[in-house]
Amino acid sequence: MTKLAMNDPWLKPYEERIHRRMQFTRARERSITQGGDIPLEQFADGYLYYGLHRDERGSWILRESLPGAQSVYLIGSFNGWQTMSVWKLKRVDDYGNWEIKVAKDALHHGDHYRLFVHWGHGCGERIPAWATRVVQDSETGIFSAQIWAPEEEYKFKHTRPTCQDEPLMIYECHIGMSSEEGKVSGYREFQEQILPRIVDLGYNAIQIMAIQEHPYYGSFGYHVSSFFAPSSRFGSPDELKELIDTAHGLGLRVIMDLVHSHAVKNEVEGLAKYDGSRTLFFHEGPRGDHPAWDSLCFDYGRNNVIHFLLSNCKYWLEVFQFDGFRFDGVSSMLYYDHGLGEAFTSYADYFNGHQDADAMAYLTLANKLIHQVHPHAITIAEEVSGMPGLASAIEDGGFGFDYRLAMNIPDFWIKLIKEHPDEAWSPGAIWYELTNRREDEKTISYAESHDQALVGDKTLIFRLADADMYWHMSHATRSLTTDRAVALHKMIRLVTAATMNGGYLTFMGNEFGHPEWIDFPREGNGWSYHYARRQWSLADNSELLYHDLRNFDKAMVHLLDGIRSFNNLPLTQYWSHEDDQVLCFGRGNYIFVFNFHPTLAYTDYAIPVPEGHYSIILDSDAKDFGGYSLIDDAQPHYTQSTTYDGEVKDAISLYLPPRTALVLKRN
Incomplete structure (x- = not known):
């Protein structure tokens, strides 16, 4: 019997299915590693082979996998964006790998490039799938890959923090909207201005959103186009490396918000119809379309997809020294209907045949690989259905995540505030919701996240204070409404953090009750950056209650973070x-x-x-x-x-x- 079922008697009727999932995952691993002849870590070295690289003599070599292509050309700023025979890639095997070798003086740092691909029924430009830098032309809006080969590559100076005894206190952040100015902020600015704030507050980890390149800024980084390219909106790859290195020097672990659950539908910028076919990366037909997200769903049953995504995990760990990942949209991956059609009221809902075995195998192998590459890595599952074993050890019958987000908690606080008068708040219900979790899985507790700060929803402070927060958040004009809001804001955060069994998370600015919502530039708001920023001056102004909320959060975090293994008490x-x-x-x-x-x-x-x-x-x-x-x-x-x-x-x-x-x- 698996340890997973031993710890939870309700799982015993499904023990056979848990074993079948484990066997299926082992079979998938044997398949991709040729029976174990190739270590999983070596299998995930795709980023060292594909994409644009220099060889030992300094010449350039570009490799991409396009099985459906009939001809492929390298076009760019170096050849007038023309398809020329001298820039034609050669098909090198029956698997659909193409490559071109170019003299070292033919390409230079900063050059822009794309592929021009011919397939059976058409042709089109494509940004290489393995491109490690993608930029957008400020005038035309067109995206292109860019050669990033500075004379001196950034050298990391600090080792990763490895302390495992402290509770994980996560400050979730978005680089672009981290400035008080109405603009897209950058890696360097975040490093110099925001990292010191986070350290002062006492958090020991940051979770960065929107790192992978995405064509539409307003997608919050969740419609990814180039999986190996850090977003150029925020600066250069070296600036991102320096940010991470600086964070490590300050004792902060850096977690990346990783999107492997779906991809943007764009064809030139993304992976859609990369070689002219839909099925190279994604499912054909309705199964390949996410009805709620207007995006494409990966086919995790394809070895090339597993290779691409596992290599992506290793790439961010090795090249940029990230300390782990928060996997986005895990529920969407686990179920054929993306978890949209199930109520999840009984254990049978987790074992009714609606689960995607290929996706479950991928998630398990991703966790195995990540912890092989970096034993102290952190993996967090954003998963709403409550799938048992998600944050249990692989050998125990689990999926291998270190933590799962306690997504029931923010939903509970919203429901309590919206539907129950203060006189009806039940301490028993609060205790139950905050401690209702599987004993063998660690969770990340949080009172609210970025989702509640977006237009269409409300932050806790906005639900509690409403319009009074615009006029009565100063000491001189405080009202009964803002008094209530400030008091409950502190209590909600403390009771949520104090009952954690793994870690605690807050989103940038929410710790001081940031007013208003987040609204990225779009046609509907005149492409304004007014709401895509953080008003740090409110927290810095000692005459305002925002300042006092910041003080409380700082005291709370320092207290809990200072108690050794607090989450395990x-x-x-x-x-x-x-x-x-x-x-x-x-x-x-x-x-x-x-x-x-x-x-x-x-x-x-x-x-x-x-x-x-x-x-x-x-x-x-x-x-x-x-x-x-x-x-x-x-x-x-x-x-x-x-x-x-x-x-x-x-x-x-x-x-x-x-x-x-x-x-x-x-x-």
Whole structure:
């Protein structure tokens, strides 16, 4: 029996199917590695063979796989974009590999190029699939591959952080919208201006969105066209390397938002009909179209697709020194209907034959490869269905991810705020939703992400304060509405982070309650960058409540990050009272107390906790955090014997103002 089923008796009826999935994955690995003769790491070296490279003598060689092509030409700024016989690629085998060798002085750093491909029923220009730099002409809007071969390549100076004991505290960010100015910001600017902010806040990892090249800026980076090219909108490949290297020097691990779940439909810029056929990379017919995303779905049953995507994983780890990946759209990969047609109300929904075995094999092999290449790598699955075993070890019957996103948590907070008055907030329901997870899988908890900041949705602060946040977020003009919003914003974040079992994540700017939404330049807003930026000055202004929210987030993150292996400390609920709306739980020597009641303050409120002497080390009502300092944080708290339902227990007595959270440490 697999360890996965041993840990979860509800999986025992599906043990045979778990074994079949494991056997299928092993068979796929044997197939692509020729029975194990080629190590998986070597199989993923495609980026060293395909694409444009220099040989040992300095000459150029370009290789691409286009099985459906009848002829292929290299065109570019070096030959007037003309198809010439001297620039014609040669087909070198029966598998559809084409190549051309060019003298070292024929191509130069900065040259632009594309392929011109003839197939049976037509022809067209294509950007090479393995291109490592793609740029857009500012006047014509046309994308081309660009030769990136500076005289001196960037040399990494710092080693990757490898500490595994601390909880993973992730700051999710987008390079382009990280400036306060209405523009596309860059790697260098982010490195110099934003990395210091992240370090100051106390986060130990950054998760960067929109790295892979994408034609439409407003896609948030999720309609990828060139999988091996870092987005040139933000700067050069060397500038990205320097950003990552600098982050490593500051103790930050750098996670890349990796999109292997689908691809943009563009033909010239992307992989669609790359050799004239749809099926080189994608499924034919309806199965190849994602109905919700207007994109194309990979055929993970093709060895060339597995080779392309696994090589992509290794490329970003090796060439750019990323520390791991957050895999986007995993639910879409797992199910034939992309998870759109299932309710997922029982375990049977995970084993009903609607699962894509090829995609499951790919995800498992990707995790195996990533951890072979970099043993301390981090892999996170963005998956909404709750597929069992996703973040369990491969040998235990799982898929091998290190973490899965706890996507139920932000959905819970939205539903609670929208549908329940404050008087009906249940501490029992809050506890259940924040701790309802599989014991053998680590999760990344978060109160909100970038999705809730986009136009069409609302951030937590916007849901809580609404229009008052435009007029009443200064100390001088604060209102009852903004007081409520600020108090609950802090409490929601603390209770979410404090109950994590793997890590915690926030999106850039949400930590200080960034106002408004994110809206990228588009025709509907006059191509404005006004909402595609972050207003850091609000957090820097000590007269504003945004500044106080930033202070609280900083104190919270430093506290939790400073407790060794905090995420591994057992969670114990000490108190949950529905009428009082008070919740208390502990981890190690730390006690977390929350009074969610909107109006009632409690004096000498007794809570049973382990015997000892306690000190308040974090108070959400502190003045520095936008509160009113109603609690004497310097007062020590000693447990006393108290009777609960006829049983004598140790308890501390606390003053709990409405909408206040406390963290106490046992000395």
